[in-house]
Amino acid sequence: xxxxxxxxxxxxxxxxxxxxxxxxxxxxxxxxxxxxxxxxxxxxxxxxxxxxxxxxxxxxxxxxxxxxxxxxxxxxxxxxxxxxxxxxxxxxxxxxxxxxxxxxxxxxxxxxxxxxxxxxxxxxxxxxxxxxxxxxxxxxxxxxxxxxxxxxxxxxxxxxxxxxxxxxxxxxxxxxxxxxxxxxx
Amino acid sequence: xxxxxxxxxxxxxxxxxxxxxxxxxxxxxxxxxxxxxxxxxxxxxxxxxxxxxxxxxxxxxxxxxxxxxxxxxxxxxxxxxxxxxxxxxxxxxxxxxxxxxxxxxxxxxxxxxxxxxxxxxxxxxxxxxxxxxxxxxxxxxxxxxxxxxxxxxxxxxxxxxxxxxxxxxxxxxxxxxxxxxxxxxxxxxxxxxxxxxxxxxxxxxxxxxxxxxxxxxxxxxxxxxxxxxxxxxxxxxxxxxxxxxxxxxxxxxxxxxxxxxxxxxxxxxxxxxxxxxxxxxxxxxxxxxxxxxxxxxxxxxxxxxxxxxxxxxxxxxxxxxxxxxxxxxxxxxxxxxxxxxxxxxxxxxxxxxxxxxxxxxxxxxxxxxxxxx
Numbered sequence: 001x002x003x004x005x006x007x008x009x010x011x012x013x014x015x016x017x018x019x020x021x022x023x024x025x026x027x028x029x030x031x032x033x034x035x036x037x038x039x040x041x042x043x044x045x046x047x048x049x050x051x052x053x054x055x056x057x058x059x060x061x062x063x064x065x066x067x068x069x070x071x072x073x074x075x076x077x078x079x080x081x082x083x084x085x086x087x088x089x090x091x092x093x094x095x096x097x098x099x100x101x102x103x104x105x106x107x108x109x110x111x112x113x114x115x116x117x118x119x120x121x122x123x124x125x126x127x128x129x130x131x132x133x134x135x136x137x138x139x140x141x142x143x144x145x146x147x148x149x150x151x152x153x154x155x156x157x158x159x160x161x162x163x164x165x166x167x168x169x170x171x172x173x174x175x176x177x178x179x180x181x182x183x184x185x
Numbered sequence: 186x187x188x189x190x191x192x193x194x195x196x197x198x199x200x201x202x203x204x205x206x207x208x209x210x211x212x213x214x215x216x217x218x219x220x221x222x223x224x225x226x227x228x229x230x231x232x233x234x235x236x237x238x239x240x241x242x243x244x245x246x247x248x249x250x251x252x253x254x255x256x257x258x259x260x261x262x263x264x265x266x267x268x269x270x271x272x273x274x275x276x277x278x279x280x281x282x283x284x285x286x287x288x289x290x291x292x293x294x295x296x297x298x299x300x301x302x303x304x305x306x307x308x309x310x311x312x313x314x315x316x317x318x319x320x321x322x323x324x325x326x327x328x329x330x331x332x333x334x335x336x337x338x339x340x341x342x343x344x345x346x347x348x349x350x351x352x353x354x355x356x357x358x359x360x361x362x363x364x365x366x367x368x369x370x371x372x373x374x375x376x377x378x379x380x381x382x383x384x385x386x387x388x389x390x391x392x393x394x395x396x397x398x399x400x401x402x403x404x405x406x407x408x409x410x411x412x413x414x415x416x417x418x419x420x421x422x423x424x425x426x427x428x429x430x431x432x433x434x435x436x437x438x439x440x441x442x443x444x445x446x447x448x449x450x451x452x453x454x455x456x457x458x459x460x461x462x463x464x465x466x467x468x469x470x471x472x473x474x475x476x477x478x479x480x481x482x483x484x485x486x487x488x489x490x491x492x493x494x495x496x497x498x499x500x501x502x503x504x505x506x507x508x509x510x511x512x513x514x515x516x517x518x519x520x521x522x523x524x525x526x527x528x529x530x531x532x533x534x535x536x537x538x539x540x541x542x543x544x545x546x547x548x549x550x551x552x553x554x555x556x557x558x
Contacts, residue, residue, distance in 0.1 A: 044354065046339035073251035105254035105345045110353065119339065 041121030046104045048122045049077075049097050050144030051137065052115055060141060062116035064092040068108035076102040095137040100130055120147050199227060206235050210313045210543045213553030215527075217542075224538045229531050233524075236557040244517035249275050249484055250349055252514070257343035259519060260555040262305050265291075265298035266497035268347035273428055274493035274504040275349045279486035284475040287351035288430040293467040294337070294346060295429075295495075296460040297364075300371070301330045302498035303453045303460075307378060310450070310547040314391050319381055326374050329367050336360055349484065351477030364468060368461045375457055382450070392446040396533040396545035399444065406532070407525035410500025411452045412549055416444030422496040429495075433470075434463050446548040453550070485512055499523050499550055523555040 032039065041047070052061050064081040082093035106119050122143065127133060135143075204217040211217065214235035220228040240259060244252045256271045257264040269291055276283060283291075308323035331341040336357050338346040346353055382388050403413045413420060421438040423431040439455030441448030488510035494503030500522025507516040526549045533549075534542045 042336050042339065042357075044337070044339040044357070045335065071251070073247055073254050103254050103343070104340065105343070106339060106353075107251065107254070107345075 041123075043121075045121035046106050046119040048099065048104075048120060048125055048143070049102060049108065049135075049140065050118055050120050050122070050147055051095060051140040052118055052144045052147060052149055053141060060091065060116065060137075061114050062092050062095065063114055064090045064095075065113070067111040067113065068117050071107045071111035073105060073107060074101045074103055077108060092137060095140060097135045097140060099125065099133040099135060115149055115151055118144065118147060118149055120144070198222075204539075204542075206232075210546065211553075212309065212546070212551060215551070215553050215556075217530075219539070219542075221539075226534050226537055226539065226542060229534050229542070231527055231530060233527070233553075233556050236554045238554075238558065240558045241517050241519055244514050246513065248512045249486065249514065252517075253347065253349075254343065254345045257345055258554065259521065259558060260497065260499070260502075260523070260552050261342055262552050263298045263302040263498045264342065264344045265294045265346060266495055266502060268344065269295055269429065270493050270495045270497070270502050270504055272347040272349055273495065274491055274506045275486065277493055278489060278491040278506060278508055279349075279484075281350045281478050281480065283351055283429070283478055285430065285472040286474045287476045287478070289467050289471050290352045290356070290476065291347060291429045292431065292434065293364075293464060293471075294334070294344075294352075296463045296467070297330050297333060299460045299498045300457050300464075301327050303457050304330075306453055306547075306550040307382075307450075310544075310550075311382070313543045313547040314388065316381075316388075319378065322374070322378070322381075326371060329363075329371075333360065333364055333367065336363070348477055348480075350480040351475070353477075355476050361468060364464065368465050372458065372461055375454060375461075379454060383454070389447065391541075391544050392450060392548070394443075395446045395537065395541050396548065397443060397445045398529060398533060402532055403444070403529060406528040408500070408529045409525055410496070410498070410522050411449055411456065412500060412522075412526045412529065414438065415441035415449035415452045415548075417442055422494060422501060426494070428493075434466050436460075436463050446544050449548045449550075483512060485510060494520070497522055499552065499555070500526060519558055521555040521558065523551045523553070527551050527556055 053059060054061055064079055066079055066081070069075075069077045069079050076098045078094070078096040078098075080093040080095075081090055083090050104119060108117050109119050120143070125133065199220055199222050202219045202221055204219055205211045206214045206216040208215075216232040216235070218230045218232065219226055238258070240255055243255055247255070253268060253271060256267040259267045272291075275281075304323040304327045308320035308327075311317075311319040311323075334344055334346075335341050337360060338344045338354060398408070398412070398416050400413065400416045400418045403416055403418065409420070417440050419438060419440055422428070423436075424438055436459045437455075439452050439459065441452050486508050488508055490505070490507045492503060492505050494501055496502075501520065502522050503520045505516075505518040505520065506514055509515040530546060530549060530551075533545050537545065
């Protein structure tokens with residue numbers, strides 16, 4: 001008889017355990033099938049650095065002021081300045097971000113007054129080649145094409161003014177910063 | 186045959202054993218040279234320096250603002266307090282007044298980080314003692330805190346949230362509700378941990394009366410934080426020397442009685458509850474206003490020297506900062522709690538077995554990158 005008693009108590013305990021399983025069965029799984037599904041990244045997420053373009057003209061917002069290069073604590077950003085002779089506007093001739101040493105601190109984004117550089121929620125950049133982690137201007141611009149951004153408080157005050165200046169009184173806005181530009185270019 | 190039996194003969198000799206540098210219970214890269222008699226520890230020498238990254242020297246080549254991301258890497262389990270201590274040091278040097286909202290945000294983030302750090306302690310300590318499940322429980326709650334941090338500053342580990350004169354960003358709109366929910370749920374979870382641990386016979390056998398630290402010895406070695414409070418020494422910089430408007434918050438400093446492993450565990454569990462209290466107060470009383478004081482772009486503090494110290498989750502943490510009036514610091518000395526706490530290990534583990542050493546070392550909650558900098 002003891003055998004049957006054990007048998008039934010075994011089944012009872014099995015069902016008891018399965019009750020917990022059944023309780024959690026209809027719930028949504030916590031895990032994600034990673035490469036197919038992804039977590040939505042928060043808006044402020046600090047992933048890879050991209051260069052932002054003006055949605056209307058498609059041109060880079062960057063004016064090659066070198067503030068991000070100076071702010072970078074690990075010297076991951078290298079910029080060469082150049083000047084557009086026709087519009088008298090500065091632009092980055094080369095813009096290089098070395099992702100092998102970038103520490104994703106976001107100081108470059110903070111230093112920028114022109115909404116030109118941003119850390120995004122993009123994070124899948126594993127490669128077999130270290131060289132390919134050094135991103136050039138074209139790649140950074142391509143990555144930043146579809147990145148939405150809201151204009152910063154600083155630039156909201158500054159940017160429309162800068163825009164109107166570029167259309168109306170261009171030389172004035174460019175004049176004070178001419179000497180360093182001339183040296184570099 | 187005779188030779189073999191000769192070798193097997195038990196002897197009473199002392200022998201040296203290397204524990205680490207790569208040992209799962211040394212929480213990183215610590216090498217302990219143990220002098221053993223059988224299973225019992227006669228003496229012990231910790232060898233540190235495997236994770237030395239010369240952060241102090243790096244500081245001399247960076248501007249004051251640029252050094253902030255590096256402070257994240259001092260104690261990766263609790264980056265916010267490291268950020269805060271650096272910001273406080275520079276502000277003290279330059280005489281910058283921090284807006285009240287920023288001060289509250291700093292308190293809020295630091296206390297959230299304290300909980301996250303203690304959760305790591307709890308999980309890893311249980312893992313060291315052979316219990317795997319609590320590790321998953323504590324990391325489940327820690328995940329929530331990390332989500333809150335990611336929501337606010339964009340990173341989960343290296344926050345870089347504080348700035349000289351304030352904080353980098355204000356709270357996102359969904360933060361308040363999520364954080365409130367967290368404190369509500371978390372208090373229940375702490376009860377759950379306590380049900381799992383506090384009077385669990387196995388846990389008690391492994392922790393009670395083991396590694397007793399007298400106050401005098403702890404003070405001599407420079408131990409601080411929960412390590413010394415577990416012995417009953419009432420020393421919490423948040424109360425003794427309030428910074429960042431801690432004097433406006435109502436909380437208790439939990440104290441142990443004996444100073445064994447269990448007391449140190451208990452102090453940390455109570456501290457999590459107290460931190461929850463502070464977080465609720467900070468959320469409710471969050472003043473309106475600016476989040477960052479005006480700091481010039483090229484920041485040049487006056488020449489001089491200054492010391493800042495705060496109560497980090499592991500104990501007293503601070504910076505000694507010498508400025509020569511240029512944009513870069515002349516010298517930075519970092520005082521971290523883990524280094525002082527590690528020194529006590531030698532005293533505590535004498536006479537105990539190797540398995541107890543794991544428990545004692547776990548209870549000190551040492552983070553090795555913080556020891557080496």
